[in-house]
Amino acid sequence: xxxxxxxxLALRFLNSKRYGALAKFISIATTSGICVGVCxxxxxxxxxxxxxxELNNRVLSLIPAGEIKAYDTDGFxxxxxxxxxxxxxxxxTAVSPVITINGAFSSGTQFAPVAVMGIDLQIxxxxxxxxxxxxxxxxxxxxxxxxxGVILGNGIAKKLNLKTGDExxxxxxxxxxxNNGFGSVTVNTFKIAGLFKTGGQIDxxxxxxxxxxxxxxxxxxxxxxxxxxVDRMLEAREIIYEATSYLRDAxxxxxxxxxxxxxxxxxxxxxxxxxxxxxxxxxxxxFNIVSNLIMAVSEKRHEIAILMTxxxxxxxxxxxxxxxxxxxxVRGCIYGTVLGCTLxxxxxxxxxxxxxxxGIELLNEDIYFINYVPSELQFFDVAVVIFCxxxxxxxxxxxxxxxxxxxxPAQELNV
Numbered sequence: 001x002x003x004x005x006x007x008x009l010a011l012r013f014l015n016s017k018r019y020g021a022l023a024k025f026i027s028i029a030t031t032s033g034i035c036v037g038v039c040x041x042x043x044x045x046x047x048x049x050x051x052x053x054e055l056n057n058r059v060l061s062l063i064p065a066g067e068i069k070a071y072d073t074d075g076f077x078x079x080x081x082x083x084x085x086x087x088x089x090x091x092x093t094a095v096s097p098v099i100t101i102n103g104a105f106s107s108g109t110q111f112a113p114v115a116v117m118g119i120d121l122q123i124x125x126x127x128x129x130x131x132x133x134x135x136x137x138x139x140x141x142x143x144x145x146x147x148x149g150v151i152l153g154n155g156i157a158k159k160l161n162l163k164t165g166d167e168x169x170x171x172x173x174x175x176x177x178x179n180n181g182f183g184s185v186t187v188n189t190f191k192i193a194g195l196f197k198t199g200g201q202i203d204x205x206x207x208x209x210x211x212x213x214x215x216x217x218x219x220x221x222x223x224x225x226x227x228x229x230v231d232r233m234l235e236a237r238e239i240i241y242e243a244t245s246y247l248r249d250a251x252x253x254x255x256x257x258x259x260x261x262x263x264x265x266x267x268x269x270x271x272x273x274x275x276x277x278x279x280x281x282x283x284x285x286x287f288n289i290v291s292n293l294i295m296a297v298s299e300k301r302h303e304i305a306i307l308m309t310x311x312x313x314x315x316x317x318x319x320x321x322x323x324x325x326x327x328x329x330v331r332g333c334i335y336g337t338v339l340g341c342t343l344x345x346x347x348x349x350x351x352x353x354x355x356x357x358x359g360i361e362l363l364n365e366d367i368y369f370i371n372y373v374p375s376e377l378q379f380f381d382v383a384v385v386i387f388c389x390x391x392x393x394x395x396x397x398x399x400x401x402x403x404x405x406x407x408x409p410a411q412e413l414n415v
Contacts, residue, residue, distance in 0.1 A: 005316065026292045031332040033285025034393070038336025038385055039343065041278035045381040046344035048271040050374025056233075061129040062202055063256055064227035066240040069100070071250040075222035082247055083226065089243035091230050094126035097223035099214035103172030105152075105207070107160040114156060116170065116207045118214020119227075127229040130208070135164070136194030141210040148213040149193030155204030157195055166192050172217060188217050279388055285332070286392040289325045293400030297321065297407075304407050314405035321404045325397025326390060333386050341382070347375040 068086075070076050083095045099118035104111050121138055124130065130138050134151060141149045147167065162168060170188050190209070197203055215221065230239050236255045244253055297304070304317060352372035 026288060026295060027328065030285060030288035030292050030328055031335070033288060034282060034329055034332025034389055035336040035339065037278055037282035037285055038333050038389055039340035040281065041274065041385045042337065042340030042377070042382055043343050043347070043375075044274040044278065045271065045385070046340075046375040046377045047347065047373055048274065049376040049378055049381070050348070053376050054374045057132075061132050062196070062198055062206070063259065064096075064127045065230040065233055065236040066228040066253065066255040068226040068228065068240070068244055068247070069252045069254070070224045071252065073224075075099070075220050075224035076226070076247075076251075077222060078248065079222050079226075085246040086226065086228070086243045089239065091232050091235070091239045092228060092243055093231050094123065094229040096120055096123040096127045096227040096229075097211065098124070098225040098227050099211055099218060099220055099223050100225045101170075101172050101214060101218060103170050105156060105160065106169045106171060107162055107166075110160045112156045112159050112204070114153075114170075114205055114207050116150070116172070116209055116214070118209050118211040118217075120211050124227065127227045130196070133198045134194050134196040138208075140193040141208065141213075143193070145191060147189055147191040148209060150190040151194045151196060151208040152192050153203040153206050154195050154197035155201075156207065157192070159204070162192060164192050164194055168192055170217070186217060278385075279392075282389050283392055286329065286389070286396040289328060289393055289396040290400055292328065293321055293325050293397060294403070296324065297400055297404045301407055304404055308407070317405040317407075318398075318401040321401035322394065322397045325400070326393055329390055329393030333389050336389075337382060337386060341377060344375045344377045347373055 076082050079097055083097065086092060086095045097120055101116040101118065102114075103116060104113050106112075121141060125138065130151075136151065138151070141151065143149060150168065150170075152162070152168070157163065160168070168190050170190060172186055172188070211223070228236075228240055228243070230236050232239065233256065237257065240253055240255060244251060307317070308314075
């Protein structure tokens with residue numbers, strides 16, 4: 001019964017029409033501040049979730065969790081045994097033999113440096129999700145034709161002004177050593193079997209051929225690279241280092257964090273900064289609750305004194321004014337949550353059409369891996385934001401509520 005009475009008193013005080021103009025303004029400012037803070041935090045966290053999702057689904061789809069490169073120009077001599085030993089390591093999901101060729105594609109007078117991956121078509125798909133961003137099936141690399149096929153990054157095709165079905169030349173250094181002690185430069189012609197597009201730098205420096213074609217180009221009988229897939233991406237370095245401890249050939253290990261880790265770290269750093277900044281915004285708004293309640297107590301001193309003479313306890317007064325502050329925050333949270341969730345839902349659509357509508361290019365897809373602001377709304381983030389706002393409003397309400405309970409009825413009613 002007491003709880004019900006305190007709720008009724010809190011709502012009555014909160015919606016009182018006898019507020020002064022200044023008190024009403026502070027009340028509106030308090031609700032608006034919490035609304036803006038909650039909305040901005042939900043919107044920002046949804047954007048960070050969206051960037052992380054796009055990073056995982058796009059960039060990390062076409063790069064392995066780790067690479068092991070042989071120092072020896074002849075590649076890994078016992079690669080079948082090496083692959084078997086690596087597979088036995090916990091959390092390793094797949095190991096694919098690869099022949100990596102560093103060279104340059106050319107068409108006419110245009111050149112584009114590239115890393116060509118000669119891949120095993122059956123195994124590589126277990127390490128990276130190739131076909132998600134290709135306009136063809138990976139099996140086209142096995143089709144018999146006059147020329148071997150290559151799947152080219154969209155950035156390379158755009159730079160060289162090529163399309164599917166065109167011919168392209170690859171200049172590379174053959175592994176076989178000539179009389180002067182250096183490898184010979186070879187030029188091989190390919191037919192573009194398809195294109196892939198993820199956005200960002202990967203499209204401009206990567207291409208795929210089948211491993212048999214790579215063996216013919218390089219003269220290598222053994223793969224010179226292993227692509228590794230793991231089920232714990234954040235622990236990739238430790239897992240792969242453990243796996244490579246059994247290898248006899250000299251090798252170099254690199255993991256996805258070496259090339260894309262900075263972007264991943266930046267996303268998490270921005271998320272942390274956004275948490276701190278937006279919670280401070282909500283905290284400032286919650287401090288307005290202190291001012292609002294203090295003014296409410298000053299205007300309601302007479303009513304509080306009457307309640308206390310009628311038997312209202314100090315605990316009831318404290319609960320009532322504390323709930324008054326919390327209800328004010330809850331109202332701001334409701335408005336902010338609805339507004340933040342709505343904006344998060346429409347953000348990808350609006351930002352992806354800014355160039356079409358207003359000629360504004362928000363993100364350059366040649367530099368970033370997308371040209372819009374992604375968004376992924378998560379219930380956990382919304383719950384944390386609302387919880388923090390309500391907890392801070394509760395803490396801000398305690399002091400004015402205690403001041404209200406210290407009013408002396410005799411003094412107030414005799415004035």
